[in-house]
Amino acid sequence: MNSLSLTLFDCVVLVTLLGLAWQLLATPDLFKAMVLFMSFGLVMALAWVRLAAPDVALAEAALGAGLTGPLFLSALHRLRGTRKGERRQQLDSIEHRGKIEKVTQRTSGRIIYLLLRILFAGLLLTLLVHLATILLHVEYENPGLGVFVAEQQEESGVISPVTAVLLNFRGYDTLLEIMVLFVAVVAVWSLATVRFSEKSGQVSPIQQGVVRILAPLMILVAVSLIWQGTHLAGGAFQGGAVLAAAGVLMMVSELPWLRLIPSLPVRLMLVFGPLVFLGLGVSCLADGRFLEYPGELAGFLILLIELACGLSIGLTLACLFVGGRPVDDLVDRGQLEEGS
């Protein structure tokens, strides 16, 4: 493709992004906002491709456009599912509008309201312009850390520079990030139990059949994405996201055995990835080296860590979609009391 058409493409992507973002913020309908957010994620992934960052593009497509949607949907569903939530939503909009209308009935009120808005927008705009000018004036000659990564690439045990940074040079960061995901699940479990809704019976057998075929394929794709991470774009996060998407599909199609999974194996799998990562890091600690993989084993160990973490990340994201601890988790005297 010639450069003119590429520039045109970039312009279209940019304008679409801005337009989507504006509509997303302006729409009062939460469902519409959610759909817009997913499309925003897709276009954003395109933008990342154009910025020559295929890893980020993959993650954005899988997480931003893919998995965030179902997460929002389930949150929205819960909000609408309860009478309290629904009333709250109505009240919020009525109250908010009422307040504004009350203020804007008088002309002076209307003018003050308008002035406040303009002032706020002006402040934000000034900040934005300032930051943008500073960015434009940054001297571009500094190469960042890319040079160092390229120099040490051979010692890292993998071919993909992104994976080398994520799991070797700055593996400590990734270890802590995986702990952040783990803590997110613990937080969700501490807040709510999930009661899988009784069979709605609305799922057609065709959908279930398709999912039965699709899910194994998706798991294959996920594993190949993780494996591919050692030499191309991909890795534990992207693979985990695809795995989670397979899980979400199965849950939405109400496969009967999903409800019967007890808490202990889920906990084991959630802890598995972080524990393998930490354990392999510590196993090098005997001679005083933390997370320092022995040279010839580095590639293999990184693949091992990626597989384990990919599995746990997938389950983590799926658990976030479920939005609560399994029903049999912490069954005790109190559970029954609370339920009644």
Added chain:
Amino acid sequence: MPTVSASFWMVLPVVLPLAGGLLCFLWRQRSLWLPLAFALVNLIVVIRLTRLLLIQGPLHYQIGGWETPLGIVLVLDGPALLMLLLTALCGAGVTCYARGYFAYRISAQKQPGRHERQERFFWPLWLMLLAALNGLFLSGDIFNIYVTLELLSISAVALAALSGKPVAQLASFRYLLASLLGSLSYLLGIFFIYRSHGVLDLGLLRAVVEPGSSMTAGLVLMSCGLLLKSAAFPLHFWLPPAHANALAPVSAILSGLVIKGSLYLLFRFWFDTFASLISPAALNVIGMLGILAVFWGGILALLQQRLKLLVAYSTVSQVGYFLIAFPLAYHDATLSVWTAFLFMILAHGCAKVAMFMAAGTMYLHSGHDRMRDLHGIRLVMPLTVFAYGMAGVNLMGLPPSGGFVGKWLLLTGAFDDGQWWWSVAIMAGGLLAAAYVFRVMSPLFQAPVGASIFDGRPTPALLEWPPLVLSLIALLLGLFAPGIMALLTANGGAVISGGLP
């Protein structure tokens, strides 16, 4: 140059609690031993690190063996070690107290399942938070600090929501939003700094920092994020409801330890890494915010009807003192303000943890924390009330408490520097603290009106002793001043070490 085998001890304060958190989530056996073992081992490791620091001077550890521009370095110097010590001490205290707290509530036979659930989720979250704090104090890399901040705030928010009451959930949701906004602002700041200088390591950054618009923009964004996270006036709005409505051990952790993380980072950035960017005007703005915080927090604390809210507002007020240290540290050649800052952090950490624990015990016994209905509770739990009073002495800054040493050093700094006006706020703040502490103390000693409303069961030792020990440590901190100074100036006299090994 420290040997490799010695400095790997620095990894343990992060690795051990992480492993502990994972295991506590896996094995739900309702026992104290796993978390307590991890808290105690953490304390032992930190004591061992203290010895290493005194013998060898500041330590550096390259994670994965990668050199600085590429890899991440852990740095242990005097200030970082003192923060680790504070965290380990308070952590051990909180762990004991939490066990007693949950056991007491479970044995009350009122919704025991609910309390069991809270306890089982408390341990993994608390150990993860401990790991995040230790990692934050040890880290020598601005991006790694961001990751630890993220781990810290997610686990802190989850802990704040643990009580499950709608008020607590609403407050912790607000806390989550404020905290995420702070993180994002910090991340944007990193972006500006990395874009213009291409390094993330604190030591390397200190060498290349020069006044320039993108560096300043980065520092301003990072500082705003950190100020929001440490609830500096006027960004404190999220703190009182979140801290006051959490479970008692959680309130202690949040108020005593979590906000110290971002405050410590702020001080470190302004006076160590980015020191050459700082202008007196910016420092005066921070100092003014500090004065406003001291008064606003103090006055609102006086107006509260609920004990835990009072203690939470007193945190807002105390954060003001830390901010007042900023303008005083600027011309300071002897580094006494670094010492003052750390003394106040240590003293306030121990005292506030003790105070929230004591308030929590009173809450447990009476089922509420309305101050006018707490008359005569001294008869039921003399040790707890004593601990509360000792912690209060610290907040007022009476000798020989650590709070006194901190304020004294600040005052001398202010007068030596000719900036006497800051001292007015420091002293007035002490009076305000005395007013709100005595306001609680006096009804506690009055004879109860009518029949006793308190839960008749005896207070378990685990609920009484941790706050008492911590408040006594804070009280006697002033007597250990020479030892702490020795730690700060270990090996060579520099308070702060460079990032380069």
